[in-house]
Amino acid sequence: MATTTASNPSLAQKLRGIKGEAVKFGIVGLSGVVVNFAVFWVCINGLHLASLRSNIAATLIAIFTNYLGYRYWLYRDRDAASRKREITLFLLFSGAGMLIETGVLAFSVYLLGLDSHFEQLGAKVGGLALGTVFRFVSYRTWVFKAAPEPAAEVPAPAAEVPAPAAPTGAAAVVAQAELVLAAEQIRLAKAE
Template identity: 80%
Template sequence: MATTAASSPSLVQKLRGLTGEVVKFGIVGLSGVVVNFLVFWVCINGFHLASLRSNIAATLIAIATNYLGYRYWLYRDRDAASRKREITLFLVYSGIGMLIETGVLGLSVYVLGLDSHYEQLGAKVVGLAVATVFRFFSYRTWVFKALPEPVQAPTAAEVPAPATGTGHELAAQAELMLAAEQIRYAKAE
């Protein structure tokens, strides 16, 4: 069934919604960055772990705190029917993000020779920025899926008069009847 121009959101509305989502994603992400950097700093300075091990430990702890923020604040209105699938995908895409971040850090330390603690933090910032862009698009696209838009029943003015026999009119009327049945079944569930 075709949608009308009035029922689909305009580009401005879509961008406004995306802007709010980006801001909330940034807030949750920023809290994860704080956790990530604190744990990283403690690991390299307090426990004297190697930079890559410190990065992996810090990122894993930040992933856990970020999941809570994304699931229960940012994407709380998204489909949560299959938590197992959601958590699995979240961990997969977070793991890929961790590989991106750790790869940039490893390149910086072991290839470029930037191994002071502040140079490592700088490399971590760059890696985290690249990984964050990847995570944003993967989380919103595949992990926290949007609920489908509710279908509105056609009003009496939108229902055409009984068809007198043309194929196009009959098909349009059948489409409207099918849409009305789907709405009725959705409301019953």
Template identity: 90%
Template sequence: MATTTASNPSLAQKLRGLSGEAVKFGIVGLSGVVVNFAVFWVCINGLHLASLRSNIAATLIAIFTNYLGYRYWLYRDRDAASRKREITLFLLFSGAGMLIETGVLGFSVYLLGLDSHFEQLAAKVGGLALGTVFRFVSYRTWVFKAVPEPVAAPAPAPAPAETTGAAAVVAQAELVLAAERVRLAKAE
């Protein structure tokens, strides 16, 4: 099987693509962080909820907003054939990220005794950083799977001279479709 430059990008091309993806991931994530911290601040100061309850409420709302950004902006070109599977995995990995974040917050508040609002925010930042690394790897690897690259099909053998009628039309259509697949693969 022959490989082409389009189907086997260099390491530099892969890193450029990954850095662009990481920047977009950061933009969506930053919007989620703003939502997360705003809701957290309202919960601990306005509603006077405990820090862990506030963190869970804020993170759940941010997870919802982030899913919309990831699905419809960052990973819109990724395979969305099984939304049920995608949402299930997204919630599973988001929940694991929330546990990481909440664990760091709980550790700092209940074991280290750092319980002022600003100390809680600092612990939340640390937990969020660890959770974000986990989420980035899990989302791009398992949740928003890349659509498999089309394999350039070898050109079909030319139709025999005696082939006429419907068989000739089908053979010609297969040639056009094969050429179109190759053209689209090169365009990506």
């Protein structure tokens, strides 16, 4: 198989392909940040909870609101065949992102001694930034997988023409790789 520019998109083309997705991810994420910070502020100032408890409560509520935005707006065209698997992975990766965020907050409060409310908010921003990068990569890679392209209907072969043998070994791997590349090109073209 000859490699061409069309079958092997450049890094710039790949980045253009995810630009719209990244912007929508940012919009949903920003709404989650607003929810997260509002709940965090109410918890530490109104309810006088400890900063880590406030952070966990705020992040859990934001995770719920973000799931709704990701599933029903950003990734609505993605495969939702196994909702149980999707929710499980979403919660798993969101929990890991929450641990990243809470770890940065705990480090700044308990090791660096930055314990004023505004210093805690600053640490929360840093942790949230690290957690967001982790979540973006994990959500698009494992949670909201692209739906497989529908197969075109192929007319049944005539009775007198024997069906070609299915490729085996290296030929099968090459055929599968060509199909994956074609599906990725279609997905990138749709994203632009």
